[in-house]
Structures are given as C-alpha cells and as structure tokens.
Amino acid sequence: MATVRLLSDEEATAEARAVFDDIRATRGTDYVNHFWRGLANDPQALAQVWQEVKSVMGPGSIDPLAKEMIYIAVSVANACTYCIHSHTAAARGKGMTDAQHSELMRIVGLAAKTNHLVNAMQLPVDEAFQVGTGRQS
Amino acid sequence: MATVRLLSDEEATAEARAVFDDIRATRGTDYVNHFWRGLANDPQALAQVWQEVKSVMGPGSIDPLAKEMIYIAVSVANACTYCIHSHTAAARGKGMTDAQHSELMRIVGLAAKTNHLVNAMQLPVDEAFQVGTGRQS
Amino acid sequence: MATVRLLSDEEATAEARAVFDDIRATRGTDYVNHFWRGLANDPQALAQVWQEVKSVMGPGSIDPLAKEMIYIAVSVANACTYCIHSHTAAARGKGMTDAQHSELMRIVGLAAKTNHLVNAMQLPVDEAFQVGTGRQS
C-alpha cells in the first residue's frame, strides 16, 4: 500500500496526462510506472521532476549507463527499495551486463565499508587532496 | 583529531609497512594518505582492505573513472567527509573534468530527491521491473 | 513478519495493558497499533516511549500538524516504512490536506537534493550563519 493514490490516466489532470504522454513518447512504450502515477497527485511537481530527469539523465559528459549505475549507488545507500528496482531495471535496459552489475555491487559494498571505517576513525582530510593530486582512500 | 593514531612508517609494524610500500609502488608516489595510516593500527585489516581496494577498483567491466564516481556517490549519501575528499581527488587524478563533476552532482542530487519522494509515497514496485524491461523512475 | 511478537491484550503484562488503556483513552479509540504491541515485550520501554510521545507531540510552541510533518520528514530520511505510514495517517487525522502533503514532499525532496549537493561540495560554513542573520542555502 502507498501513502498516495496511484492515478490512472482517467484520474490524472490534463497537465499530468501531458507528462504521461511525454514519458511514453520519450521512452517508446505505453507503460507509465508507479513513480509518475504517484507524483501525478501534484501535477506541477510531476512536470518539474520529469523535466529534471530528462535533463539530468539525458546526453551529457558521463556515459548513460554509468549515470544509471551512479543512480543505483545513491539509491542503495539511501535504502530506497522502489528506486533500486526501477533503476536496476533501467540499467539493464541500457545494456548493463551481469558482470557490470556484480562489479557495481562490489564497489558500492567496498565504499560503504570504507565510509564506515573512516567515520569510525574520524580522520582529518589530507592536505594533498586539496591540490587534486588524485590520491584515493 | 582522530579516534586512532595515524602511524608513521617508523611506528607501523613490518606487515603494515609492506602494505605502505605496495601502495607506493602501485600508485607511483611516496605519499601514503591518512586512511592507510589509521588502518595501520590493525595491520591485518590494513592488508585486507588494500587488497580489496586494488581488486575492486582495478581493471574490470566498468570504466575506472565511472568506478570513482560511483564511489563518490555512495560516500556522499553516507555523509563521509574524508571519503568525499579523497575520492573526488582520485577521480580528478583519473581525468574527471569539471563538467563531469557537475554532472555527477546533478545525478546524485536528483537521485537523493527521488529517493526521498519515493520513500514518502511508499510505492509498490512495478511488476514490469521484474522482467527487466528497462523502465526508470 | 516481525523480529518480535505483537502482543495481544491478553498476552501483555498488567503494566503494558495500562499503557494500552492510556493510549485508548488519550486517542479516543479502541485500536492499539502494532508499534505499541511490539514494544509491549519491554513494558518499561513501552511506558517510557508512550510518555515521551505524549509529552513531545502534545501541546507546545509548534503547531500539532507541523509536528507530524516534521516527524514524517525524519522518517522519510531514515527510510522507516512503518513510521512513514503511521505518521502520514496521523497527519491526515490532524487535517493535513492533499496540497499540504504534496508541499511536504516537495520540501523533503528539495532538502535531500541540496543535502547531497552540499555534502558533495564539502562547503565551509559561512560566518554569517553564526550571527543568525537568517540566510538559507
């Protein structure tokens, strides 16, 4: 059960339906997933978030599949069940292989481990990082 | 101030110094950053984490720079100050441009926003995601 | 499934039942929700938490509905499914309109986005914030 109603096309306002239509056209499918149907309760927010997703996840300086993997990484750290499912599906749709998924999970797991080790040690930041010499943890 | 001592080469055990030396050889620099000097209080953990970092962040099926950006994304979501600094420096060392850094931040910011929107709505996962049709939030 | 048993009135100790009764009297309903039935395994904790909830969420200097929205905001950020459901229901019971729920979600989403942007940038705190001049991010 959700805390908001998931609006069908018939229940959505004209403004929301226009976003649904753009989602369909952009993605080349009739399917509009729950995220958008929940957001449709606030048509202005729906339009804003969809524009932001199109802009941020569209062509840019980072590879589209890498973008989806970054999205998954944040969603895992924030424990967002729905987001992990939707963006893992999206990444697979963009060609993520099983090997890449496994490697992504290794990176996320290692980062979480070192994040917690570092927080436990409360380390001062190295001066060297300030000048961008490229040292990693 | 840290909760552990940052060990100099002289203070580290022989096992820890061997890891320091491998870090230096692998990275082609004399500099060993605070993370490793803190971990050196537990030489076995130091060796294990360094092996894991070398293995996970080494050559694989995901581009090395994309790996660093995934690492940054997790570290931001986990609010790890030191990790954000060290991996941003590492990403720059691997060629991350200002445009890519800006785009990374846009993705991380958008993901966090939709993570919270989705958590607030408590959306049920679409059946469609199960068959890997590649729809994103 | 839960990690603890949800105690019925018959299974609860006399101390726990007394808390159940106070919950019923305070809320004007016979229904005692799962949170209290789980906590009833530790009657002293049950009594302490109920007193704290009554004290903190009772009349004070912040509007009762605003208090519930603050509670939802924390629960969303901490990804607590049950809490999001229970406090969204509570907020609706205190008169939260659909427009207010939508606006709450926009604020939570924006805050999460800027939290992550700020963490990524590792910004130093402005001196100006110290004197309380009221500038926001």
Added chain:
Amino acid sequence: MATVRLLSDEEATAEARAVFDDIRATRGTDYVNHFWRGLANDPQALAQVWQEVKSVMGPGSIDPLAKEMIYIAVSVANACTYCIHSHTAAARGKGMTDAQHSELMRIVGLAAKTNHLVNAMQLPVDEAFQVGTGRQS
C-alpha cells in the same frame, strides 16, 4: 576546504551572476552564501536549484517557518553540517524562538529513536493506516 571553488562575483559567468543578483533582490541583502558560490561552477544547476528553492520555499499551504523546520529535520537526519547551520539561521531569521528550536529538536530526536525501534522490530504496517484514520506510532 571544499571540493569545488567558491566563485566570487568576478569569477562567475554572467548567467551565474544573474542568479546572484536575484538572490540579493529576493532576500534584500548583498550577501550570497557559499552554497550558491559553489553551485556557480555549474550555472545551469545554480539557476535550476535557485528556482526550485524559490518555488518550494515560497508561499504555499504550509507556514514558512514550519517549512524551514521540516528542512532542518531532513538535514539533521542526513547529517548535512552546512545545511543544518544555514537552515537553522534561516529559521531564526523567520522568527523561530528558542522554545520552538528546542521543541523541534525533541521531535527530531524522538522520531529518530522510534524510527530505529521500528526498524529493529520490522513491524508490519497496520491495515488501519490505509484508510487514513489518523493513528500515530
């Protein structure tokens, strides 16, 4: 130290300076805080975030001070040092009293405590919450 440069008016692009000017005009002050000077490295993101802040935090169905307190609550849960400082200053600028700040902290603290108790117990959501009867945890 930050992971990006904080741009002065002279270093910012014309597009970024236009946002700075709108911030100044909207807030009635010459001071532009670090958040915007860091974001100015990505003028398009700067403009987008500023528009979103103006829209979301502007007049609506929730009291302006309650909005700031919700923002603080999310920022505390996400452990965003800068955000906590900037939005606490903003809330004080909008009239938050010491009593309200104390009460806000009590709510945030209680919510975090019950969030963790609930996560530990892994409680199933009550059917009653689905019909909006307004029961709280």
Added chain:
Amino acid sequence: MATVRLLSDEEATAEARAVFDDIRATRGTDYVNHFWRGLANDPQALAQVWQEVKSVMGPGSIDPLAKEMIYIAVSVANACTYCIHSHTAAARGKGMTDAQHSELMRIVGLAAKTNHLVNAMQLPVDEAFQVGTGRQS
C-alpha cells in the same frame, strides 16, 4: 522479488558450490540462506565475503553475541530489512535472550536520538575526548 536470481546448488558454479559446502560445514546445517544464493551470481565476491564473515565474526577479542548485536545495530541504522532479520535470528541462535534484545533496542533507540540531537546542535568535540578520559555523551 530480488534484483538478482537466487541460485540453487544446481545453478551455482563449482566455485560457488564449494562456498555453499563450507557454509554448511561451518554452521552444521544444510540450509544456505538467500544472501549467499544471491551473491553466488559473482562467485569471487561470494568467496571473498564468506571469508570475511568467517574471519570477522569468528573468535576474537569481543564476545560472539556482542558481535551479533553490533551487527544488528549497524543494520538497523542502515535500514537493511533482510540484515536485521538474519542477524536477529543469528543472535538468538547464539543465545540472545528477550531481555538482551529489549536492551539492545533501547541502546540503539537512545543512540539514534542523541545522534540526531547532536547533529542538530552541531557541537564542537570536547578537548577532553582526545586524551581518552572516558566521558560519554
């Protein structure tokens, strides 16, 4: 539904099956739980994580039951549903009483509350903590 397939013994590679066998031998049971069957998609990661679990959770300087309770505490704070279930079951298998479980939850709840209070107040760290005089919050 999971984002990866849970591999049966027949579907797993020989390397993964060898880990399954070691899990069975170490634990004295035929049952291999979902975590390992999901990780089996990446046999090398499966082997690495199993070795780390055996090493870290095996005999050492901290009591085995205390180790499980620490594991639960982290899992609750990170909102990991599966982990909370699996490690609560593991702790019970190692003798955790109902009284200890209740006390664990009180500590986790209190820690979360003070964590959020402290984050809200943005307290400077006391000099006294640096010399290890043992003062607690």
Added chain:
Amino acid sequence: MATVRLLSDEEATAEARAVFDDIRATRGTDYVNHFWRGLANDPQALAQVWQEVKSVMGPGSIDPLAKEMIYIAVSVANACTYCIHSHTAAARGKGMTDAQHSELMRIVGLAAKTNHLVNAMQLPVDEAFQVGTGRQS
C-alpha cells in the same frame, strides 16, 4: 560553531545545574561535556535525556563495554562526529583495548558492506529466520 549556546554553570537554570551536579556525582568528575551544556538550553529535555542515558547505559543484561560499542556502531552509521568521539572515549574509559576497537571497526565495516550488498540485491527474507534457527547472513 554550534547552532545553540553551550551554557556554563552560571548561565544554566537551577534545574539544569541540578542535572550537571548529578552528572558530576555519577561520573566522579567535575567535567561536564558539551552535549549536556548544549542540551541545557532546554532543561526539561536535559533532565529527560540524562535519566534515559543513566537508565539505558546502566547495569542490565548486556555488558557495559558491549553497550558502548553498540552505541559507537549506531553513531558511525549515522555519521555523528561528536558522538563517535564521545563514545569512543567512553568505551576506552570502560576498558576497550586497541584490539577490541580494531575488531569493532571490522564488524561495523563488514556490516555496512553487507547491508549495501543486500539492499542492492533486494533479497526476500528467508522463512527460516522466522523460527529463530539462528542463521546469519
């Protein structure tokens, strides 16, 4: 800088000073750390939190040092800088050895890694965990 004033004995109310005195008597030291001096802005909250700390962290069914390590674990996961420092100092005051601190960090790091792996895989909970057979991840 903090978002609240740290009150000296002279600035605190009589109610707050009485708590300071009880802290001193209970701990056998004159030193009152920043946490209590910040909370003293809300004397009622100060008294409530101090009572809860005394009750929860006092004698019970879990070893006092294990309690402190659980507290540290939650604080690390919640990225609370001050709390990590104060409770690491407290644990050392209660006899935590360097070996135990190292082992604690290994557990916390491993838990965080598996928490993220599990969240990424979105595993269904095993039926076996429901009957308390004691299997761990």
